C-alpha cells in the first residue's frame with residue numbers, strides 16, 4: 446500500500462501561515478476550525494556583554510495538519526464507522542453522513558487534529574486534498590507555501606530522502622505512526638503541544 450504523507454522543513458519555514466490560510470479557504474472553514482496549525486518554538490536569552498549585549502535567542506516554526514497515521518487513534522474509537530483508511534493511498538477518510546458528532550475521535554487523537562463543525566453538529570478533518578491528489582495536483586497547503594517548506598509524497602520515499610527525524614521529536618510515533626517527516630531547524634526540536 447502506498448502511504449502518502451508530508452515532509453515539513455523547519456529550516457525553511459518562516460511562520461507566514463500561508464499554508465493554513467490556503468487550507469482554510471480551500472475547505473471553506475468557519476472561524477473555529479483549522480485543519481493546519483503553525484506552532485512557534487522560541488527560546489534563548491540576552492545578557493550584558495562588555496559594552497553591548499550577547500544573545501542566543503531563536504525562533505522556528507512547525508506546520509502540522511492531520512497526520513493520516515499508520516494506526517489512526519480516531520479510527521479505532523469511532524462508534525459509527527465514519528472513519529476508514531484507504532488501502533491504496535493511506536489517506537484516512539471520513540464520511541460525514543455516518544458521523545453522529547460524538548467527538549470521540551477528537552478526544553482520542555494525540556494531535557487534536559479533528560475539528561468539530563458546530564453548525565453541522567459533525568466532526569470534520571483534513572482529507573489530504575484527496576481530490577487534488579487524484580488529479581495529480583499537490584495538496585493546497587503544499588502548493589501555497591512560498592518557501593517550499595512543505596512537500597507531499599510517498600512517505601517512505603520522503604523518509605529515505607530526508608531521514609526519519611520525526612521519531613526524535615516527541616511525537617506519539619509509537620502509538621499512531623504519523624505520516625510526516627520533519628527536517629529540523631538547527632536550534633532544536635519542535636513544540637507541537
Ligand code: SF4
Nearest residue numbers: 523544545547548550
Ligand atoms: S465525531 Fe463522528 S467521526 Fe468522530 S468518533 Fe464520533 S461518529 Fe466517529
Ligand code: SF4
Nearest residue numbers: 458459461462464590
Ligand atoms: S506556508 Fe510554508 S513558510 Fe509559511 S507557515 Fe506554512 S510551511 Fe511555513
